[in-house]
Amino acid sequence: MTKDKREVARRPETAAIPTDWEYSPAPESRELVHLQDRYGLFIGGQFVEPLSNERYTTIDPAREEPLAEIAQAGKADVDHAVKAARDAYAERWSVIRPSERAKYLFRIARILQERSREFAVLESMNGGKPIRESRDVDLPLAAAHFFYYAGWADKLEYAFPNRTPRPLGVAGQIIPWNFPLLMLAWKIAPALAAGNTVVLKPAETTPLSALLFCDVIRQAELPPGVVNIVTGDGRTGAELVSHPDVNKIAFTGSTEVGKAIQKTLAGTGKRLTLELGGKAANIIFDDAPLDQAVEGIVNGIYFNQGHVCCAGSRLLVEESIYETVVSKLKRRMRTLRVGDPLDKNTDVGAINSKQQLDKIGALVQAGIDEGAEIYQPPCKLPERGYWFAPTVFTNVAQSYRIAQEEIFGPVLSVLTFRTPDEAIEKANNTPYGLSAGVWTEKGSRILAMAQRLKAGVVWANTYNRFDPASPFGGYKESGFGREGGRHGLEPYVALDGA
């Protein structure tokens, strides 16, 4: 190498120092996903054309662009799927050795891990959630759920000592659009481990990851008919719920639909579990580690754009630290990066559908009209697609709609309390009872609060943390039955003497 002998010009001392550090776009590649133009129904181990001959289009909510044509399953299609599940149950799944069932579930878990990048991209494209979340939360948890229940498949006698657990038969499962693949895993893994076969209906707006999952099923060589996927809107769900040959219904979704399902099933003898809405209180005491509590508040409500049934949508702050917490929270909100779900640096993605966006908008307007003070950090929302800026309401009264109704969006209501008793009273003063959070340095206070909070899950000094070994489910109008853990097997088995 020949050295340049000239005196090298130095960079001037006064070189302009940039006033902003804009992160360059870092999009995950959409090319990882190979979509078909149209999808049929997955019945008996293969894709079939819908007998209903009806279709609809599923879109990318961040771009408002069509992704694929999806089948709208009708009565005959659901019947076809239930028959396939019944045959598979009778001829194969209920008679093979439990360790064989475990083998298939382990396979599915491993394939999910291997293909996790592809699934994560698809989940973000069809659902609008940031790739950071689908990559780091949805996919690892979905695989972990299959691993966990694979382990139980041949140990069911130990899950229910001195009882003889038997499978129920065909389970009809209906899942929501907020965690499409993860909810599929929560439903399918325990059902299969316990020896049932399933007909699963993904949400109308987010069917694609379930349809890609059919590919995993075939790759794992799962016997045909053990898992059947029927797509469609609420009408398909209603057909599945009322089908006479389904032994069990598991539903995750809105309280309104949950109530309707319960009415339909009354007197039929079908087993039912419901995981419905929530309006969780996230309670911050004055001795809490504040900066971490603020992270917990943000994670509690802005995670997945607030499309989380257990979202910490009501913040209860001890009055003595109210100002500090609100100012720390607002500053933290200003660092949230809202935008392209496929960008690896995005914190808050797109709202899942137009319908949901309208609902959030209406409730936020109600909050303003009722006199609450609104704050949204300055952020540039993309012009196309469905977006809602992270929002916090202060000066909220317990009686306001935004403190009572589930918004299912990135909207937080802040209330205050003076004593632990008042915190409990306000936290429990809701028709829901799914989850709650407690932030304090005092271990004894955590235990005392957890005992008195009417919520299925209470997080202490953390929020929205999930593990397949930990049961999840609600009190009151948030539903009944547990998913996850040993408890999650119970809805899928008949117990002698029970």
Added chain:
Amino acid sequence: MLPGGFELPLEPRLPRLGSVDAVALEERAASLATRSIKRDSKLFALDLAIRVMDLTTLEGADTAGKVAALASKGIHPDPSDPNIPSVAAICVYPNQVSVAVARTKGTNVKVASVATAFPSGQSSLEVKLLETREVIEAGAHEVDMVMSRGAFLSGRYAEVYDEIVRVKEVCAGRAHLKVILETGELGTYDNVRRASLLAIAGGADFIKTSTGKLPSSATLPVQLCMLEVIRDVHEETGRVVGMKAAGGIRQSKQAVQYLVQVHETLGLAWLTPDRYRLGASTLLNDVLMQIRKERTGRYQNPDYFTVD
């Protein structure tokens, strides 16, 4: 002597001051570390990493020749590229200050010296003050003192505080004071937070994670914990305190993670050599290599970068 504003004795109260939740802190640090910094924003970060670097040699084997070579490298890290800035400072042992000062004369590269019985701090206050005086007289612009961990861990906070105040008196108006907490010896994030507050109350211009002499040095959660203290002090009093992460930062990727964390915790205002430093001995060449790679699209042979 106690900081103003405390009407009650500080010492017995300090163990109860503020708290940090380790799980949540580490989670936040891990989540910020996944930021994907590409292209222009990466070049900005790499350039910044050099501008805020305290290029360091702290070895028993240091000689005038080694220090002079390091200083030259700090002034012109890449002689073939005029766009590469100088580092912020050269950081050396007290004995080598005069060499570093002579070599950096006429440039805006500062000289920092460790002092106060670095790295252990196990010496008398008189010796520590004398050493501080000496390095300043030899021309050091910045003094990196070590906090007395022995006193801190046995609860003698007033002694720790007093020592910082006395060293600060020697530095006042003549040199910037960085207080090294040696977080690897403090055991908990609660202690890191308390030590940070104590150092700031004592008059630190910068708080610094580590000496680099322990196996566990700077980590992302430790820096985040310290940045949160700096942020609280700034919001409550308006006082600006700088941050220096040191020890174990050897790769560009790590440096970018540290910078991103500062950016998203304290904002761009802290990303200047006046408010942030990265102490490192071997990081510089990796940064130069990454800059060349970003510009040319290819990794170059390491022999194209000088070893000093």
